[in-house]
Amino acid sequence: xxxxxxxxxxxxxxxxxxxxxxxxxxxxxxxxxxxxxxxxxxxxxxxxxxxxxxxxxxxxxxxxxxxxxxxxxxxxxxxxxxxxxxxxxxxxxxxxxxxxxxxxxxxxxxxxxxxxxxxxxxxxxxxxxxxxxxxxxxxxxxxxxxxxxxxxxxxxxxxxxxxxxxxxxxxxxxxxxxxxxxxxxxxxxxxxxxxxxxxxxxxxxxxxxxxxxxxxxxxxxxxxxxxxxxxxxxxxxxxxxxxxxxxxxxxxxxxxxxxxxxxxxxxxxxxxxxxxxxxxxxxxxxxxxxxxxxxxxxxxxxxxxxxxxxxxxxxxxxxxxxxxxxxxxxxxxxxxxxxxxxxxxxxxxxxxxxxxxxxxxxxxxxxxxxxxxxxxxxxxxxxxxxxxxxxxxxxxxxxxxxxxxxxxxxxxxxxxxxxxxxxxxxxxxxxxxxxxxxxxxxxxxxxxxxxxxxxxxxxxxxxxxxxxxxxxxxxxxxxxxxxxxxxxxxxxxxxxxxxxxxxxxxxxxxxxxxxxxxxxxxxxxxxxxxxxxxxxxxxxxxxxxxxxxxxxxxxxxxxxxxxxxxxxxxxxxxxxxxxxxxxxxxxxxxxxxxxxxxxxxxxxxxxxxxxxxxxxxxxxxxxxxxxxxxxxxxxxxxxxxxxxxxxxxxxxxxxxxxxxxxxxxxxxxxxxxxxxxxxxxxxxxxxxxxxxxxxxxxxxxxxxxxxxxxxxxxxxxxxxxxxxxxxxxxxxxxxxxxxxxxxxxxxxx
Numbered sequence: 007x008x009x010x011x012x013x014x015x016x017x018x019x020x021x022x023x024x025x026x027x028x029x030x031x032x033x034x035x036x037x038x039x040x041x042x043x044x045x046x047x048x049x050x051x052x053x054x055x056x057x058x059x060x061x062x063x064x065x066x067x068x069x070x071x072x073x074x075x076x077x078x079x080x081x082x083x084x085x086x087x088x089x090x091x092x093x094x095x096x097x098x099x100x101x102x103x104x105x106x107x108x109x110x111x112x113x114x115x116x117x118x119x120x121x122x123x124x125x126x127x128x129x130x131x132x133x134x135x136x137x138x139x140x141x142x143x144x145x146x147x148x149x150x151x152x153x154x155x156x157x158x159x160x161x162x163x164x165x166x167x168x169x170x171x172x173x174x175x176x177x178x179x180x181x182x183x184x185x186x187x188x189x190x191x192x193x194x195x196x197x198x199x200x201x202x203x204x205x206x207x208x209x210x211x212x213x214x215x216x217x218x219x220x221x222x223x224x225x226x227x228x229x230x231x232x233x234x235x236x237x238x239x240x241x242x243x244x245x246x247x248x249x250x251x252x253x254x255x256x257x258x259x260x261x262x263x264x265x266x267x268x269x270x271x272x273x274x275x276x277x278x279x280x281x282x283x284x285x286x287x288x289x290x291x292x293x294x295x296x297x298x299x300x301x302x303x304x305x306x307x308x309x310x311x312x313x314x315x316x317x318x319x320x321x322x323x324x325x326x327x328x329x330x331x332x333x334x335x336x337x338x339x340x341x342x343x344x345x346x347x348x349x350x351x352x353x354x355x356x357x358x359x360x361x362x363x364x365x366x367x368x369x370x371x372x373x374x375x376x377x378x379x380x381x382x383x384x385x386x387x388x389x390x391x392x393x394x395x396x397x398x399x400x401x402x403x404x405x406x407x408x409x410x411x412x413x414x415x416x417x418x419x420x421x422x423x424x425x426x427x428x429x430x431x432x433x434x435x436x437x438x439x440x441x442x443x444x445x446x447x448x449x450x451x452x453x454x455x456x457x458x459x460x461x462x463x464x465x466x467x468x469x470x471x472x473x474x475x476x477x478x479x480x481x482x483x484x485x486x487x488x489x490x491x492x493x494x495x496x497x498x499x500x501x502x503x504x505x506x507x508x509x510x511x512x513x514x515x516x517x518x519x520x521x522x523x524x525x526x527x528x529x530x531x532x533x534x535x536x537x538x539x540x541x542x543x544x545x546x547x548x549x550x551x552x553x554x555x556x557x558x559x560x561x562x563x564x565x566x567x568x569x570x571x572x573x574x575x576x577x578x579x580x581x582x583x584x585x586x587x588x589x590x591x592x593x594x595x596x597x598x599x600x601x602x603x604x605x606x607x608x609x610x611x612x613x614x615x616x617x618x619x620x621x622x623x624x625x626x627x628x629x630x631x632x633x634x635x636x637x638x639x640x641x642x643x644x645x646x647x648x649x650x651x652x653x654x655x656x657x658x659x660x661x662x663x664x665x666x667x668x669x670x671x672x673x674x675x676x677x678x679x680x681x682x683x684x685x686x687x688x689x690x691x692x693x694x695x696x697x698x699x700x701x702x703x704x705x706x707x708x709x710x711x712x713x714x715x716x717x718x719x720x721x722x723x724x725x726x727x728x729x730x731x732x733x734x735x736x737x738x739x740x741x742x743x744x745x746x747x748x749x750x751x752x753x754x755x
Contacts, residue, residue, distance in 0.1 A: 008049035017045035027467070036471045043468070066125040066147055068098045070305065073115055073129035075107045079226055079253065081277030081294040082130070085153070088298025088671050089128060091678070095611075096306065097465070098126075107132045107225075113139055120146060126305045130154045132196075137161065149308040151301055156197045156320070162308075163320045164301050166292045168198045171325060172205025175247050175273050178288060178328070180213055182271045184245035188236045189221040190257075191249045199223070202249050202275075229256040237265060245271040258284065276329075278672055291326035295671025344638045345373045349387075349397045351625065352378045354596045355451035356401070358660035359646060366645050372638050380571060382518060389702055395632030398639040403625030404437050404693065405519075405701040407447055408743035415446040416629035416636055422644070423448070429649050430663040431684075437693040438626045438663075448647040449663040451593070452624035454615075454686040455527070456679050458580060458595075459483055459587035461611040463497070463506060472496075472504060483613050487528050487556050490587075490616060494563035497586040501563070508584045510563040515716055516570035518709025523621050524589070525712060525729070528553035530692060531616055536733060537695040541740035545733050551726030554715065558722055568717075589615065591623065595679055596659035612679040620686045622693050624663065656680075697742040704736040 010028070014021040019038055026034050027042040034042075045051075070093045074082045090100045101124070103115035109132050119127060120142040127150045133139045136157045140150050152163045179187055189206060192199040203221065210219060220239045224232030233256055237243060248254050254274035261269050272287045277294035300323060350356040356378055363374050377397070379387060387394075388406045392414040402410070418426075423445040427435050430449055438449045463469055464481055473481035473496055484490040494510025496502055514520050529536075534549040565584060567575035574594040579585050614620075627647060629639045645651065652662040656673050661683070667673060668683045711728055714720035 008046075008051045012049055013042060013045045013051060016049065017041040030467055034471065036468055036475060039468050039471060065123065067123045069119075069122055069124040070098050070100045070126045070128065071103060071115075071119040071122075071124045072100060073103045073105060073112060073127065073131065075105055075130055075132060076226065077102070077104060081292075084277050084672070085130075085294040085298040085301075087675055088295045089302050091675055092299060092302040092306075095678075105132055109133045109139075116140060116142060119143060120148075124148055125309055127151070128153060128301055128305060131157060133157070134195075149305060151305055151308075153297065153301055154196075154198050156201075162304065164297065164304060165198065165322065166297070166325055167322045168201040169205035169208075171275060171290065171292065172202040172207075173209040174325075175202075175275070175290060176206045176209035176213075178290070179245045179247060179271065179273050180210070180215060180217070182245065182288075184271055185215070185217045186240055186242065186244050187217060187219045188240045188243040188246040189219055190232060190236055190246060191221065191223055193223050193225060199249060206247065226253070229253060230260060233257050233260045234264065242267075243270050245273065247273040249275045254287070254289075258287075278670075289329040291329055292323075293326050293671065295675070296326075296669075297323060299671060343373075344371065344635055345375060346398045346635055346638055346642055347375045347396065348377070348399045348401075348642075349384070350376060350378045350401045351381045351384045351403075353381070353451070353593050355593065355624075355655075355660035358655050358658035359450075361658050362646075362651065362654060366642060370638075370641060372635075372642065374642070381573075382570070385702060393632055394630060395634070397630055398633035398635055399627055399629055399642065401450060401625050402447055402628050403623070404696075405705060407438065407441060407626070407628075408697075408700070409702050410441050410446070410628075412442045412444060412446070414631055415441060416631055416633065416640075417444045417446050418448065418640075420445070426644060426647055429666055431665050431687045433622065433693060434624070434663045434687065437622060437697075438624065447626035447628045448643050449624070449626045450647055451661050452622065452663045452683075452687065453591045453593040453661060454620050454622060454683060455523070455589050455591050456595075456615055456682050456686070457483070457587060457613045458590050458679070459611050459613065460507075460609055462609040463586055464611070469506070472502075476502070483611070484587075484616060486616055487531055487553075487560075491556060491560050491563065493586070494560060498563040507586050509565045509579075509586075511560065511565075511585050511587055511589075512567065512576035512579045513557075513561050513564035513716075514567045514573065514575055515713055516568045517573055518705050518713075520573060521709040521712040521716075522705045523623075524557060525550075525553055525708065526692060527589075527615065527621055528556055532556075535695070536692075537698040539694075541698045541738075541742060543698070543734065543737050545730050547726035547730040549726075550729045554712065554722065554725040554729070557712075558716060561716060590679075592661045592679065592683065593623065596677065612682060614682055614686060620689050620692075622687060624661070694742070698738050698740065699733065700736040700738065700743075704732065707732045707736075 010021055010024045014024045017024065019041060023034060023038055024042050027039050070089070072086055072089055074086060077083045077086060086102060093100050105112040105115065112132055116139055123146055124143065125148055127140065127143050127148060129150065130153050134157055136152065137160060143150055150161055152161055154165045156163050156165065189203065191203050194200040194203065207219065210217060220236065222232055222236045222239065236246065237260070246257055248257065254272055254276070257272060258269070261267060269284065269286050274287065274289050276289045276291055278291065350359070360376055367373055384401070385406050388400060388402060389409050392410050426448055434449050434452055439445050439447045464483065470481045473479065476496060477492060481493070484493055497505050497507050497510040499505040499508055529550055532549050532552055534546050534553070535544045538544050565579050569575065576588040577590060577594055580588045627643045629636055629643065633639050649664050649666070652664040652667045653670060653673065656662045656667050657676065665684065668680055674681050708729060711720065711732065715722050715725055
């Protein structure tokens with residue numbers, strides 16, 4: 007086997023240089039890094055990442071070991087997925103050990119983990135002597151967090167209050183009027199199961215009610231047999247309660263296929279909300295994805311060299327509680343033969359809505375006809391045809407909504423509006439919903455921009471060293487547009503022949519809205535303001551000039567698209583591995599997943615957009631006053647924009663305005679960039695400043711001027727002055743086109 011000495015001899019460098027290169031340390035030139043890496047490759051030298059590349063100063067490897075009973079049960083797979091995603095983003099190696107609830111297997115795993123010198127262990131232990139069993143890891147300086155099973159009093163434990171959950175389940179089953187109850191738990195060997203049963207029986211006893219409880223303990227491998235045994239034991243239970251150690255689907259399977267009787271009341275502890283809505287099914291959510299995130303955050307804190315907190319804390323997460331029963335039934339009615347014509351913008355959100363819509367038709371009998379237009383064409387159409395009778399419902403946005411005459415739209419009752427928007431982001435409600443202070447639009451989808459970049463390129467030692475040699479700076483994710491241009495330049499092959507990509511980024515010149523947005527983001531990032539809090543126009547033509555020149559410079563480092571029909575060109579070029587970083591809108595970001603099995607799969611990082619401002623986009627659904635079926639149109643909007651649909655809508659690629667969606671770990675695992683949504687929406691979105699301008703003509707004229715400048719059909723010299731004149735032309739005179747008083751709006755829990 008080749009050694010570092012062999013590599014040094016072949017590469018004609020010192021052994022210390024080889025060590026620095028292989029351990030990613032020291033001040034080594036690009037040329038020497040290449041020599042060492044080429045020699046290592048030629049000698050078939052395999053770098054032991056856990057033992058060397060990822061070794062920290064403490065001598066421990068950047069390895070997180072996760073020990074679980076199994077990954078068959080949804081709660082454990084959700085937990086591991088959450089931990090794995092977070093630590094992978096932090097450049098740790100995450101190893102999974104499955105024990106099958108065997109202390110013997112677990113102790114063998116502990117020995118392996120200790121040998122690997124893992125810096126952290128997260129465990130759902132089956133060892134009653136866990137404190138002693140994990141001593142080998144702790145003696146080497148590794149950190150251990152126990153999850154779910156509370157066997158160790160002197161170590162960190164994170165879980166739920168399972169005794170309290172048992173009491174809540176008992177309260178629920180009694181409220182349903184049940185008296186013959188089957189209780190199915192995991193083995194009481196485990197503290198989570200014994201505490202749940204203790205809490206359940208304690209509440210039943212304290213209630214003083216005459217009820218019969220038959221309990222059975224079951225391992226997950228024999229659940230179906232255990233369910234049938236419990237049903238036989240109870241004779242005919244009117245309720246079955248099951249903990250997270252068992253899957254309620256097995257109970258449904260038994261009743262549907264074997265018992266063939268009406269389902270009793272089911273009280274099920276579940277790791278995440280399930281879309282299933284069976285009569286009698288009640289889901290109590292202990293979110294294991296959220297538990298995984300909490301554990302990961304705590305472990306990352308423990309591994310921080312600055313950490314000095316005690317290491318014996320016991321933390322109990324708040325449960326998500328009962329899955330909300332849908333309130334959809336109060337909007338359903340039989341309207342077979344009714345047809346609604348709906349006009350949408352071409353987007354991922356519109357496609358998601360169309361995929362969901364058969365469920366609405368099935369429940370109401372209302373047929374739906376969808377038309378879609380490009381966003382710019384839709385804006386033109388609505389601006390020119392506000393009283394159209396061709397459609398019942400239109401998707402309008404913060405540009406087109408203020409242009410509607412009040413009598414062109416059907417307003418919503420205040421009570422209905424408040425109920426539908428109660429969990430939406432406050433500034434989304436304010437920005438999208440009002441015409442002359444009257445709620446006429448229900449927010450439907452939102453968009454913000456974020457930065458996507460190639461993690462593998464930014465962390466590559468040869469590329470990083472090359473950037474340092476070229477510019478004397480560390481290669482890191484840009485924080486302003488000057489840095490963005492410099493990095494884009496470095497990654498442009500026509501300038502840097504060693505660039506692994508064609509260009510630094512993509513510029514899209516075919517769309518007015520994107521050109522306007524890119525200008526405004528740069529203008530704000532450079533310190534520009536367009537309106538004061540009192541509505542006075544404040545515009546700095548010098549900063550505007552600088553912003554336009556900055557974008558013009560970027561064109562030299564970009565793949566340029568002038569196709570007015572495509573807003574997702576940047577996603578395509580990025581996913582094909584042609585660019586190093588992109589500004590991407592959440593409206594089109596799910597396209598990254600559509601192209602997932604591509605060159606850059608697994609190599610993407612996501613960051614907030616440069617600077618303190620973001621651009622809040624999106625739109626809402628409105629009923630046109632010319633609608634022939636206003637009641638049906640109202641029913642559809644109440645269904646489509648309601649919280650119960652938000653999760654499914656987002657999983658299908660939409661971007662919901664409901665804030666709770668962005669706490670759902672399953673959604674964040676599918677679409678990791680959505681973790682940036684909440685903070686981005688709550689940043690200065692420029693919405694209030696822009697509300698003092700007539701947006702539709704403003705965007706059209708600014709976009710047209712910028713396109714001419716960027717295509718060298720207009721001199722750039724006086725660009726700042728020209729944009730200032732356009733802003734003045736479309737200034738409202740200090741009258742806000744948004745809702746006037748929204749300071750008391752808050753997202754309700």
